[in-house]
Amino acid sequence: MQVLLDQKKLIGPLSKYFDQTLDDEFWGEKTWEKAESKIIKETVNTVISKSGIPSSEIDCMFAGDLLNQCISSSFGLREANIPFFGVFGACSTFVESMSLGAIAVEGFANNVLCATSSHFCSAEKQFRFPLELGNQRPPTSQWTVTGSGAAILSKNGNGPYITHITPGKMVDMGIKDANNMGAAMAPAFADTLITHFLDTGRSPNYYDAIISGDLGHIGKEIAIDIAKSQGYNIKSNYNDCGVLIFDKNAQDTHSGR
Amino acid sequence: MNPLETKQTYQDYVDKKSPNSPILKNCFNAFWVGGLICTIGQIILNICKERGFDTQTSGTIVSILLIGIAAFLTGLNLFNKIGKFAGAGSLIPITGFANSIVSPAMEYKSEGYVMGVGGKMFTVAGPVLVFGISASILVGIIYMIFNTQTITLV
Numbered sequence: 001m002q003v004l005l006d007q008k009k010l011i012g013p014l015s016k017y018f019d020q021t022l023d024d025e026f027w028g029e030k031t032w033e034k035a036e037s038k039i040i041k042e043t044v045n046t047v048i049s050k051s052g053i054p055s056s057e058i059d060c061m062f063a064g065d066l067l068n069q070c071i072s073s074s075f076g077l078r079e080a081n082i083p084f085f086g087v088f089g090a091c092s093t094f095v096e097s098m099s100l101g102a103i104a105v106e107g108f109a110n111n112v113l114c115a116t117s118s119h120f121c122s123a124e125k126q127f128r129f130p131l132e133l134g135n136q137r138p139p140t141s142q143w144t145v146t147g148s149g150a151a152i153l154s155k156n157g158n159g160p161y162i163t164h165i166t167p168g169k170m171v172d173m174g175i176k177d178a179n180n181m182g183a184a185m186a187p188a189f190a191d192t193l194i195t196h197f198l199d200t201g202r203s204p205n206y207y208d209a210i211i212s213g214d215l216g217h218i219g220k221e222i223a224i225d226i227a228k229s230q231g232y233n234i235k236s237n238y239n240d241c242g243v244l245i246f247d248k249n250a251q252d253t254h255s256g257r
Numbered sequence: 258m259n260p261l262e263t264k265q266t267y268q269d270y271v272d273k274k275s276p277n278s279p280i281l282k283n284c285f286n287a288f289w290v291g292g293l294i295c296t297i298g299q300i301i302l303n304i305c306k307e308r309g310f311d312t313q314t315s316g317t318i319v320s321i322l323l324i325g326i327a328a329f330l331t332g333l334n335l336f337n338k339i340g341k342f343a344g345a346g347s348l349i350p351i352t353g354f355a356n357s358i359v360s361p362a363m364e365y366k367s368e369g370y371v372m373g374v375g376g377k378m379f380t381v382a383g384p385v386l387v388f389g390i391s392a393s394i395l396v397g398i399i400y401m402i403f404n405t406q407t408i409t410l411v
Contacts (some may be wrong), residue, residue, distance in 0.1 A: 031367040125364055132360035133381060134340015134347055136283070139276040140357045174264035175271060183271040187261055202383050218275055222260075225274075 001087040012246050019046050025121050032121040036075035040117035043148040051152045054056045059109035062097035065117045072117050091214045101153045102162040112156045117148035142216045143253035168192035182219020190226035204234045214242035278389040287346030294350045327352035357381040
């Protein structure tokens, strides 16, 4: 697994766990989109070489990113020579890839590769405003990670294992503010979590850690509140990747990823 | 309390939960930076008049200089920092208009000069132009209807 965090120059608090970090957003390429393709390509190469599984033995890969037609993954991985399923789940792409990958391993595959990437600059360019535009970001806005992650799911090995998948339903509580994604996503997260508890008969304290993707600081608090109102206390062992990945005060990222 | 009862209760709950922008601080910064930009404009205007330009020409020179400076600062990646600090203070004067055209032009240069720079240059400023020009045509028509006697093209 590999990621890099850019932009804020200060590399985030988790940077020591990543295989590689970069300090500029182009990484020698001419455009951000090409840089993102290179990032996911290098990430996949890293995970393959670290796993010791030759790429010829990987039956298929599930990957996606935020850009139109998932161009980062499709251009970045075109030379991998592995059957490819493009996945788009926006913030949930990686978990979606892992879920589908696990089902593939349960069914036909021995080794499945799952990967995703995002790039702050290419995402802002596609979804928001040019970076040089002199506008103000509200405190609820979040900061897209520049980075990539990949994993190989295998029939063999000593774990960790994927034992359960609870796919989430879409829950739209009508939040229209594009700068408050945490609030828009939190109800769906809480709904999925509670569905998972009901399905498995477990309670929150069964888990060492409950981790959500990118609700950010505000979304995290909302998720805790919603779970509490439904009778589940997740406060002690729940955290959010968007909260963990940046140092909010030092990096001026507002509400996290 | 169940915040998910209805969409409205959730919206109210989210509004309460989300930190507001620091309005007083933002207004204060917008006020003095905006004022400073206008003062700079006035200084340029006065200098031009001093040098013997008439008021209208001096005004044009002010616009050209402020647009030029804002475009240059955008290119140096400085205008967005001013904008982050001053908000509407640097956005509302003509500097903001310059920035809103130069920034997409820079951003989309990677997609080529015709379809990139040319095609995407007005993505931010486009609505201002469309509605600004439409409004001026509308006002012009109204003016023409009610002032048939005294049309003078200014």
